[in-house]
Amino acid sequence: MRTLPTQASGILSYFTRHRTAANLVLVALICAGLFALPNMRAQFFPDVVVDDVDITARWDGAGAEDVDLAIVGVLEPVLLAVDGVTSSQATAREGVASLRLEFEPGWDMARAADDVQQAVDSVTDLPQDSDTPEVRRGIWRDRVTDVVITGPVAPAQLARFADEFVARLFEQGVTRTTIRGVAAPEILVEVPSVRLIQYDVSMADIAAAIAAEVDSAPAGAVDGANARVRAGSAKRSAEEIAAIALIRDPNGRTVSIGDVARVIELAVDRDSAYFVAGNPAMTVRVDRSDKGDAIAIQAQVETIAAQMEATLPKDVQIDLIRTRAEFISGRLNILLSNGLTGLALVLALLFLFLNARTAFWVAAGIPVAMLAAIALMYAAGLTLNMISLFALIITLGIVVDDAIVVGEHADYRHRSLGEDPVTAAETAARRMASPVFAATLTTILAFAGLAAIGGRFGDLIADIPFTVIVVLTASLVECFLILPNHMSHALAATAKDAWYDRPSRFVNRWFDYVRERYFRRFIGFAVKARYPVIALMLMLLATQAASFLRGDVTWRFFNAPELSSVSGNFAMLDGASREDSLEMLAEMQRAVAAVAARYAADHGRDPTAYVLAEIGGNTGGRLASADGKAPELLGSISIELIDPDLRPYSSFAFVADLQSELRQTPLVEEVSFRGWRGGPGGDAIDVQIAGASSEVLKTAAQAGENSALAFPRGVRFDR
Numbered sequence: 001m002r003t004l005p006t007q008a009s010g011i012l013s014y015f016t017r018h019r020t021a022a023n024l025v026l027v028a029l030i031c032a033g034l035f036a037l038p039n040m041r042a043q044f045f046p047d048v049v050v051d052d053v054d055i056t057a058r059w060d061g062a063g064a065e066d067v068d069l070a071i072v073g074v075l076e077p078v079l080l081a082v083d084g085v086t087s088s089q090a091t092a093r094e095g096v097a098s099l100r101l102e103f104e105p106g107w108d109m110a111r112a113a114d115d116v117q118q119a120v121d122s123v124t125d126l127p128q129d130s131d132t133p134e135v136r137r138g139i140w141r142d143r144v145t146d147v148v149i150t151g152p153v154a155p156a157q158l159a160r161f162a163d164e165f166v167a168r169l170f171e172q173g174v175t176r177t178t179i180r181g182v183a184a185p186e187i188l189v190e191v192p193s194v195r196l197i198q199y200d201v202s203m204a205d206i207a208a209a210i211a212a213e214v215d216s217a218p219a220g221a222v223d224g225a226n227a228r229v230r231a232g233s234a235k236r237s238a239e240e241i242a243a244i245a246l247i248r249d250p251n252g253r254t255v256s257i258g259d260v261a262r263v264i265e266l267a268v269d270r271d272s273a274y275f276v277a278g279n280p281a282m283t284v285r286v287d288r289s290d291k292g293d294a295i296a297i298q299a300q301v302e303t304i305a306a307q308m309e310a311t312l313p314k315d316v317q318i319d320l321i322r323t324r325a326e327f328i329s330g331r332l333n334i335l336l337s338n339g340l341t342g343l344a345l346v347l348a349l350l351f352l353f354l355n356a357r358t359a360f361w362v363a364a365g366i367p368v369a370m371l372a373a374i375a376l377m378y379a380a381g382l383t384l385n386m387i388s389l390f391a392l393i394i395t396l397g398i399v400v401d402d403a404i405v406v407g408e409h410a411d412y413r414h415r416s417l418g419e420d421p422v423t424a425a426e427t428a429a430r431r432m433a434s435p436v437f438a439a440t441l442t443t444i445l446a447f448a449g450l451a452a453i454g455g456r457f458g459d460l461i462a463d464i465p466f467t468v469i470v471v472l473t474a475s476l477v478e479c480f481l482i483l484p485n486h487m488s489h490a491l492a493a494t495a496k497d498a499w500y501d502r503p504s505r506f507v508n509r510w511f512d513y514v515r516e517r518y519f520r521r522f523i524g525f526a527v528k529a530r531y532p533v534i535a536l537m538l539m540l541l542a543t544q545a546a547s548f549l550r551g552d553v554t555w556r557f558f559n560a561p562e563l564s565s566v567s568g569n570f571a572m573l574d575g576a577s578r579e580d581s582l583e584m585l586a587e588m589q590r591a592v593a594a595v596a597a598r599y600a601a602d603h604g605r606d607p608t609a610y611v612l613a614e615i616g617g618n619t620g621g622r623l624a625s626a627d628g629k630a631p632e633l634l635g636s637i638s639i640e641l642i643d644p645d646l647r648p649y650s651s652f653a654f655v656a657d658l659q660s661e662l663r664q665t666p667l668v669e670e671v672s673f674r675g676w677r678g679g680p681g682g683d684a685i686d687v688q689i690a691g692a693s694s695e696v697l698k699t700a701a702q703a704g705e706n707s708a709l710a711f712p713r714g715v716r717f718d719r
Contacts, residue, residue, distance in 0.1 A: 012433065015481045016426040022485035026368065029474065033371020036378035041293040043142070043385050044328040048459045051109050052138040053116045055079070055099040059130035065693075068092035070127050075099060078123055082115045094628040100138075105459075113137040141176060141287040144297045145323045147305060148274070148612060150281035151316030155181075155273070161312065162282040168304045169286070174297055176287040181274040181614075187238055191261040199247060199260055206246065206257065213244045238263045275585075275613040276319075283612070298325030321610045321640050322565065330643075332389065339393040346397060350404075352507045356500045357490035358411055362403040364486075365478045369399045372474035373467065382463055391467035398443065398468075399475040402436045403483055410484070414491045421491035425484040433480060440472050563676040564609070566639040566651050567620040568658070571629055576667040578615070578632040584665045585613055585635045591661040592639060595654065607647055607654060610640040625670045651675035 015022045057071050072090045076099060080088055084107040091098045103112050117135045126133075149161050162179050169177055191206060242258030257263060274281040288297050305318040312318070343366065350359040370392060382388055410428035413419045419427065447465040452458075526533050547553050568588055572581050592611055600606045618626055619636040626634055641651055652675045659673055689700050 010430075012429045012480060012484065013426055016429060016484040016488060017422060019485055022482050025477070026482050029368055029372040029375070029478070032375035033373075036375045037371070040374065040378050041291075041383040042295045042328060042332060043383055044294070044324060046383065046385050046387055046460060046463050047142070047290040051103045051105070051107055051112070053101045053103070053109075053113055054136045054138060055101070055116065055120060055133050056136070057097045057126070057130060057133040058095060059097070059127055060095050062095055062127070062130075064092045064094050067095070067097045071097040071130065071133075072099065074123060074125060075120065075133065078119050079116060082112070082119050084112055084115075109137055141289070142292075142294070142324075143322065144286045144288050144292075144294050144325060145301055145320050147284040147286065147301065148276060148281050148319045148321060148610075149284070149316070150274075150276040150279050150319070151313065152279050153313065153316060155280045155282070158280060158282045158316075161308075161316070162284055165284060165304070165308055165318070168308060169284075169301065172300050172304065174286060174300055176289060176292075178285045178287075179282065180285065181282045187241055188264050189241070189257065189261045190264075195260045199255060201246065201260065206261065209244055209246050209257065210241060213241075273615050275615075276611070281612065294325045294328055298323060319610065321612065321638075332384065332386070336389070339389070339396065342393060342396050346400060350400070352504055353511070354404075354407065355411070355504050356498065357493060358407045358487070359504070361483060361486045361490055362400055362407045365403040365475060365483060366396065366399055368478045368482070369395075369471055369474040372477070373471040376470040376474070377467060380466065382466065385463065387461060388463040388467050391464045392471065395468055395471040399471060402432075402440065402475055402479040405436055406432050406479055406483055407487055410487045410491060421488045424491055425488040428487070429480050429484040436479065437476065440476055444469050444472055561677065562644055562651055564641040564643060564651065565620075565676045566641060566655055566658070566673065567676070568637045568639070568671070568673045569618040569620070569623050569626075570635050570671045571618075571623050571625045571669050572633040572635075573667050573669045574629070574633070576633055580665065580667045581615055581632055581635050584668050585615055585637070587663060587665060588635075588637045589613055591658055591663075592637065595657050595661050598657075599649070599654070603648065605642065605646070607641050607649075608639055609642050612638045614638070620674060620676070621672075623670050623672060 015025075055075065057075070059067055059071060062070070068090075072092050075097070076088060076090055079085065079099060079101055082101070084103040085101050086104055087102045089100045089102075101112075101116065103109065113135060120133050120135055147165065149158055149165065151158070158181075159179075166177050166179060169175075189206065189210070191203060196202065242256060242261075242263040244257045245254050246257050246260060247255035274283055286297065286301055288294055302320065305320060309316075309318045346366070347359075347363050350363050353359075354362065373392070373395075377388065406428050409432055410425045413427055414421055414424040417424075447468040450458075450461060450465040453461065570581075570584055570588070572584065589611070592608065596606055596608045613635070614637070615635045616631040617634050617636065619638050623634075641647070641654065644650070655673045655675045662671065664671060687704060689697055689704075692700070
């Protein structure tokens, strides 16, 4: 006999009996999520911004030990006393001292930069012939892509193309760009001594006249010797500088720079030059700020590159390499497809074990909870990345647990106890509130512990606990404020023998049969033979522990994925020329082509997607022997391999074959190839030696390097 619905009080009863209130909450959660979803930024990893300030002081001609004693030793104690400093790192090289200060998370970096500048200005006992220390606040950047402009044209023409490309990007709001591979113009002014006496002028007068007419200004970001630098006024050529007025007498006669000196424009080689397949090249690095969307910026760059390439001369190409946005999109698509597959499996199981109406409203809690969680993530400033999406996926199965418990209990009370639909739904919500809340709270506390992890790694995984907590909270809201009202209507229609409930009836019938016929007997046997069962479990546990203790299961803090980038660097001996460096660069290109051809013959596909050669600098990790060397003695090659999913070999196997193929030229000092991995962590082993003089430290470092030479090839040493 069914009971009649009774009036009850409380928030659960109110939302169960008030259809409008429950639906308003439902619509509000869905609308908030749909608004936030398209506005959330997409990126690979969460932004881990390190707050630091860099100080650089130059002392030409000084050795590393002198720089350490006279500059680092004087500046570092003063800088460590600045408020907010948590750590410092100092490096003394020949002619230059570099210090980096890290500050507390959330510290006001504008104030920090001012405090550091004041501390540096207060130091008065630095060497007299050293340059004034430069203080630079660290700027967080994340590479989006590198744009390569190459073709059989003069480098000066490529530079104009690069300038136009950067200007087009700037018009579209992409402002963080750096042009590389362009030489600054050099103008030589030669003044004979007799001219100085004849016109009664000095070299300082000539320099002041030129400085008054030509204002130098950097173009874009100048963060290295290979960044583009250009004059800020129109007077850039030798003829324009020669026409600058030097002397004006009362009679109206003007003496120009050209009357006193010989002004010529030097045809110098670029300090840093890039080559693609033998043709000169320029590169434009595009970065995003911590507020930028990598995928959106990538789309803008691709559009502008396609539009501009159509207007360029024949055979001049604009290529995009190291496009992290494509990598991000691919990985995010994999996560989303896996998440949708998991969602489909969850829904299939719900409809097999529950009747269709109950399964529908239980399953409806998944998108509602997810959309509500995305709205809260957006409000908190989180992004869609590998970490937050992973957290969303692992909560797919968790969010339906609460709804299953409430929905099944309501169905049981209606069918077995004869309660009316409203009372059954309301009672189920009341009775399950405490256990469901307690179970959810324990899960929240377990994930909240991850938020206690500090440092950069803690900042990296902080999205996991926050995402899981907001999803579970949204699940509680949906389970107790929205679901009971809908369950009351669903239970009212369960009396009909609907055809769409036949799969669940069939599965439940066989489930009951297996439970009573086999599973109950199996559990009875396990209870009777409890001691052999416990012994078997202990034996299985011991075998797994032995696998760990024996080393079959290794420990790795972070499983860094392999990247498709390979870099090769070289440094020439002192006394070598630029031609010698070009010869070594050509040998590296030959070795890459030979190994790529061999791999293409063996595996049916060329492994190299793009090869960019550079003379005048190193790429990736800088060589230890590169300190103090002229740019023309350094070179590198950057190789972009095809996606790891498209090749049966690793980039490290490619590097090993490349090292075997390379033939070093006589004047090369050091050559290093390196494959790269993603994620945090850095090198596998980092040995730091301290507490002695520079000679003793260098001897110890060399001894450690020699001891490690017994390990397989591919080990890299940076001293």
